[in-house]
Amino acid sequence: MTATVELIEAGGRTLRVAHWRLGEKSDYPPILFFNGIGANIEAVAPLAEMLTERAFVMFDMPGTGESPDPVMPYNPFTMCWTATQILDQLGVGTVDVMGVSWGGAMAQHFALQHPRRTRRVVLAATTAGMLMVPGNPAALSKMADPRRYIDAKFMNEHFATLYGGVDQDGSAHQKDSHIGRLKPPSPRGYVYQLLAMLGWTSLPALPFLNKEVLIMMGDDDQIVPLINGRILASVIRNARLEVMKGGGHLFLLTHADESVDALRTFLDGPDTESETRRAA
Template sequence: MIEAGGRTLRVAHWRLDKPSDHAPILFFNGIGANIEAVAPLAERLTERAFIMFDMPGTGESPDPTVPYNPFTMSWTATQILDQLGVEEVDVMGVSWGGAMAQHFALQHPGRTRRLVLVATTAGMLMVPGNPAALSKMANPRRYVDPKFMNEHFMTLYGGMTKRPGSKEDHIGRLKPPSPRGYLYQLVAMLGWTSLPALPFMDKEVLIMMGDEDQIVPLVNGKILNTMIRNSRLEVFEGGGHLFLLTHADESVASLRAFLDAPSTEAESRRAA
């Protein structure tokens, strides 16, 4: 547990005590998701440090006492980095956390090296997904009712069911958020959009999307790719909303290729 930004938050980090030539990854999770849900990704990236925290009211972080927004949580994330002794990070976010990652990179460009956006959108100005999937995504029963989750898993997450045992493994990693924690995450992004600021994004950006995502359709990734001048779009064939886990080998290979690539001329000028 770390006290940061006036909040108590559960923070997890991997390999921060080991020497590395790579910047750590600061990861922002999807709505309602706890650290354990994405731990397999952190464990696969053995050559670099990885930092993640449970949002207020999710996982083991205590309930929020007051609402928050992307500005305050991005600032809170810098307080966590300060306490961990980390100056610069590669920022990554999935779904709801992809919006947080965009905001962090825009608010704290000096602490952001590169940006990875996974199955996400530019916020309120997005192309909505399948209504059946969205209605179930917004229903907190998916965390607290195993029968509901099992029944609607394919609608929610698509390709996850194609790997034997993967659905049960993922469900077993989830811990329900508190009602207040879930509500405050929903409220935090009301009215938020990055779209007007994206043309000014001065970072190398990787956008990763699944072509069978029922929650965040591929067209949203294409919009991000069009608006961010230093971006590239990678589409995972047969990927649902959780392709980061269902297509783990391909996802990790894509991440490494992007994060380890030599700096562009623009990045070199900024570093100088």
């Protein structure tokens, strides 16, 4: 992983932060990325490395990856504020905020809580929170099994059930690579991540999200069915929906080239009139 990795004190917590290309000249704002539940920085590092023209910032949630265990529970408000403290220490102002799955909810909250620091938003394989259409029960039951983090054989055996979108495009090597990058969260870290979103939903606030939003979904996602992306797209005024054919929950990795193309088309596009007015 060609990133600068450091421990940063922010919001009363010590968090492991990774950033790519922050010191390099770029015409684009950095991406602030919120990961899926229990996932460590390394799990999404390939995406950061493919987006070579822009900076990328990501951190391990408390008790995840190599961030120390949380002392107290947290919620989206406090963790999004903490993210701004990290950005301040890195000298970053405005960002394009992106999140996948659980992190997609965090990305929504960040954009709503910190609109002046948010240019555009990317929501991948995610929902509006508790008001969601649930996924395949077989996948959800295995999702709750901690062996998916610590037992490579279990993960390999149940990968298609958990995530979908593997055999269709012959992406077994991405699957094996992903399994090798995973590091299990601590029990407390995982539980606190679950508790953080308990009762949370963005649905009433999303009609007021005045940002350009790209919603990316896989049509073979066993955990977050495509209908959830359609719901998001229907309530966000400036949203566009991109569906990855044959993509499962990890389409950002299994369909990496398609995903990066969609990201670049959206993020590199010309500023809209509303964005120009906000910048002024």
